[in-house]
Amino acid sequence: MCKGDVVQQSQEKRTITDDTDSLSNSFKQMKVADVGERSFPSLDDGYFSRSVNSQDFVFRHADNNTNDSIDCNDKCQSSYCSGVCTDCDSSLNSNVVYAKDQDGDTQLHLGIIQHQTMLVLWFISLALSPDWLNITNHLVQTPLHIAVIMKDALTTRRLMAAGSSVVARDMNGNTPLHIACREGYLDIVHHLLKPIMFEETEANKYELPYQRIPQDLEIANYDGYTCLHLAAMGSHLDILERLLHRGAEVNCREHKSGRTALHIAAETNNTQLLQFLLRRSDIDVNAETYGGLTPLRLAAGRNHTEAIQLLLAQGACSFHDSSDDSVS
Structure with missing residues (x-):
């Protein structure tokens, strides 16, 4: 069963009395697994975070005997005091929401991944400064x-x-x-x-x-x-x-070889991209890489006929000091 089904089923079982209780109940199901519960490495790949998966994230109703409840110091009369309490001082909630798990993710990170929109907006409101919203995970x-x-x-x-x-x-x-x-x-x-x-x-x-x-x-x-x-x-x-x-x-160079977007289009024979770029009056059709290569030379070196024709039609120089891979 996928995580989305688990979330949906758990939500259907809850009786929502008001928005506050709904948020509190939802939060109590977002429990980050303890390190001891994990026997799998993180599946993060740097772009598509998979910090939340069947091993990393535990969906369950908080038990009254759990050890992760907040000490409310008799400030709270709510029956929902485990994990986070909507009646407590906001700084207490903030410390819970913005604490990191073993992957460096906060509850805000995890809530976004799980599409828990109401919780996410609430979590953002608990931030004590913009710095709290810039907490980073291990990636x-x-x-x-x-x-x-x-x-x-x-x-x-x-x-x-x-x-x-x-x-x-x-x-x-x-x-x-x-x-x-x-x-x-x-x-x-x-x-x-x-x-x-x-x-x-x-x-x-x-x-x-x-x-x-x-x-x-x-x-x-x-x-x-x-x-x-x-x-x-x-x-x-x-x-x-x-x-x-x-x-x-439009003519900015990437920092490794000095290619522009036009170089990229010519090198890959992307005629659609070429036509888009060549319509601009400010395009440098003879821009050179750090090695002195123009888009036309890149296209010619790869025998990209269509790209060559498009570049020549826009005035690309068909000669070069070097005779290697020059275009006549």
């Missing part, structure tokens, strides 16, 4: 990274409005926008590029630090690729259009 993923990976537009936007950093990098140097551009998540890209409106911050309990949205689009990940390069490699033309509209440099 250096913030909750915003996870929200993007899960294509959760609502949570993505709420995290941004609450001050989650849009330029936080994961273990591969990817910001959330890098991931969205690579995967072709147009809706998520739209939210990540859109500045935060004042109305979206009214639920915050603290003052937000300034952050630039959209972010610096020339930021490269640890492989040297900007968001534009990743979108080009995936042939996500709609995302390329958004990035260029927001000021991304």
Whole structure:
């Protein structure tokens, strides 16, 4: 039985008396397994977090005899005091929600992965400052990274409005926008590029630090690729259009070999991408890599006839000082 079925069945068994009790009951089923309960290594792969799987996450009603209840110091009269209590001081709840498990994930990370939207929004409201929303797991993923990976537009936007950093990098140097551009998540890209409106911050309990949205689009990940390069490699033309509209440099070079998006298109004989890029008046059709290779030379070296014809039609130089792989 998949985890989603387990969640659905457990939710059907609960009698929801009001929103508060519903949240409390739901939280009590989100128990991170103790280290001793795990005999399997983490299945995380750096992009698609699988921290929550049948070995990592235990769905069950909290037992009154569990040892993970909060000491309420007689502050709470609620019958739901195990794990988290909606009647206690918010700092107590915050310490529970933002404590890390053996994979470095907080309950906020896990709630996003499990699509527990009501809980996630509540967890965000418990943050004592924006720094709490930037806690990273062992893959250096913030909750915003996870929200993007899960294509959760609502949570993505709420995290941004609450001050989650849009330029936080994961273990591969990817910001959330890098991931969205690579995967072709147009809706998520739209939210990540859109500045935060004042109305979206009214639920915050603290003052937000300034952050630039959209972010610096020339930021490269640890492989040297900007968001534009990743979108080009995936042939996500709609995302390329958004990035260029927001000021991304169409001729920017990736940091390893100095290829532009046009080099990538020519090298892979991606005629659709080539046509898209060549329609721009600011495209440098003769841009050179660090090794002095133009898009035309890359296409010629791979015998990409269609790419060669398109580049020549747009004025690409058909000669070079070197006679090797030159185009006549």
